[in-house]
Amino acid sequence: MNRTLRTRARAAATAVVVVALTAAISLAGAPAAYADDYPTWDDVLAAQNNESAKQSEIQTIQNVIAEQQAKVDAAVALVAQRTSENDAAQAALTAGQVKADTLAASAAAAATKADESKKRAAQIAAQFVRSGGQDLTSMLMTSTSDEADNLLSQLSSASQLTQAVSAIYAAAEQDKNTSHTLSEQAEVAKQALTGLADAAQSALEEAAAAQQQMVAALQEQNAHEDELQAQLTSLQQNLATTEQQYQAGVAARAAEAARRAAEAAAAAAAAYGGGAAAGLVVGPVSEDAQALAEELMGYVANGQFHGSSPDHIFEIAWIAQGQDVANCGIDVTILQAMVAAVRAFGSAGVSDISRRCTGQIEGAGTASAHYMQGGGHAVDFTSVGGVPTTGANGASLSLIAVLDPMMPNGSRVGQRQCRIAAGNEPDFANFRDFEDTCNHLHIDDF
Secondary structure (H helix, E strand, O other), rough: OOOOOOOOOHHHHHHHHHHHHHHHHHHHOOOOOOOHHHHHHHHHHHOOOOOOOOOOOHHHHHHHHHHHHHHHHHHHHHHHHHHHHHHHHHHHHHHHHHHOOOOOHHHHHHHHHHHHHHHHHHHHHHHHHHHHHHHHHHHHHHOOHHHHHHHHHHHHHHHHHHHHHHHHHHHHHHHHHHHHHHHHHHHHHHHHHHHHHHHHHHHHHHHHHHHHHHOOOOOOOHHHHHHHHHHHHHHHHHOOOOOHHHHHHHHHHHHHHHHHHHHHHHHHHHHOHHHHHHHOOOOOOOOHHHHHHHHHHHHHOOOOEEOOOOOOOOHHHHHHHOOOOOOOOOHHHHHHHHHHHHHHEEEEEEOOOHHHHHOOOOOHHHHHHOOHHHOOOEEEEEEEOEEEEOOOOOOHHHHHHOOOOOOOOOOOEEEEHHHHHHHHOOOOOOOOEOOOOOOEEEEEEE
């Protein structure tokens, strides 16, 4: 794989595309509660003719920008705190489970040892009785001298045997007492697990809520920062810009960016053989996360790549912008898979990418492949080439054929039972499969 695909023209075009699209995506997902607090273009124009009013409006806008940044910084700090607390709570739960399991296993082992000791002592005693040891005294009174010596020797052995059996019984009793003590400790540890589990769940929910608040704060900032900066520039440079002029400029830049993205997409299709019609040609794929994200955002602008609900496209947009957002990274392999899908089929739709980023803990929770190991190691394809994916239909099988050779060995593909039921389970070069719902195609790199 190489980076020759990332030409200067494409980089320039996608940079504009990403800025325009990120603002649109952020605005759609941002809270509306603060909308009335933002300066309007009418406020800006009204302040232009009075120096005092202008300086006051400049200060107002600067304060809004600073407050937005402070809000983002506080949200980021809270995510770090809640993540640390969640990690500690999960570690405590794991340690508590290990302690309870260890104590239970030790109690069971001690009980088993006690039973075995008692059985051994009983077997020894029974064997001695069968050998005649029970009638040694009467035999001694009626025996000859030689016989008596032999019987006395047996009596001495019997005494030693009694001591040995008693010692075994004593050890068995000790093991029984140990087992009882360990069982009580195991029960206490087991009862403590309820509290630890509750604390861990609470910490997880608080961490997820903090993540959602941080994402909302960043989206709010992205949705308004460019306009605030434009308003500030208008005041500082005495430019009588109206809202209509600003919006017209935004629309013009977005249209030009979309045009360039369309040209780049058409050029890419030609370079890679025209997609599905030319035999699912993908071509060399970059190994750089930002380059891959920029390419994907170009496809978004051109209507060739889209998300679902909740929409995870903003995660890709942030990577394209070079933003390093906590818990919102996407593994290069997953970005490559999405790029390959669009190239091969001309378009693709996805739903879940990183649930860790969006704070989604419903359903499979932290066990979800979209949440595990920091998130960003899985993607659910909902369609390719305009055809919905079910995990077993032709579109799904074609996508598997495209991705299987390029994914790391041991990566996973879902919907196993869907293909088995349809009788079309293929052989894999790198994938291993598992069961999942038959309304998408799951890919991950675990």
